[in-house]
Amino acid sequence: MNRLLQKSVSRGSLAVRASSTITVKPPAPSQITQKNAQFDKVTHTGQAWDQADYRLQRFDISAKSVNPNVAMHLVDQRPPEDCGDERVIFCDGGHPALGHPKVYINLDKPGVHACGYCGNRFYNSHVTKGDDIQIQHLNC
Template structure:
């Protein structure tokens, strides 16, 4: 004869595991971690052949062959390295404007950018925010007699 009770099974009746105590001694893992703990940055390649230094504080160098299996057997010295646009714009001469405002549209047409007006009241060259072309007000503008 089996004795049955009207009491419902509780959580403690079903899951009876011994209590475990975790102290602040650290992780219980005793094996050495796999692989290097910190990734060593490679020497990297320069971003552009006409630019020696990085143009941004957060710029990372181009990845070398050790960074990806795709470049493992690739001779990166034979791959194309485009010129830096910043160095090319620096070679562009400053455009002198006989007025207080310069207009830049990036060359016009479908390859340009929206037309913007650049205020030239302050002395010195002012670059276009889109393409970087520099404009400067003609010296002694407004003082011709």
């Protein structure tokens, strides 16, 4: 037995990894085509790798867990806020202790204006009429 294997067996926690049956040898990258590629779960950043990607090595002992409640999807479910005839409004995240720095948003242009920090959306009902609600602006 070589020295490296002896050290890993004597350490205990590494012995589980060395003798784990969960690991499956992935196919070579040259064997992956567009037809047989199998991608893992998509993360909140939009990342998903095929079964031969070296970045999946960190999930060889336990399964990859992905939270389906991505913040941008939850913010998108909230309808835009009608600000009446206000031309300039501010957004502070909604709570002084848990929010973000105060950001002033100009609502002169028609459409929905989003806060660059939290994604909350606002519009001026006197300027935005009909199909103008489909126009999206991001204010940073």
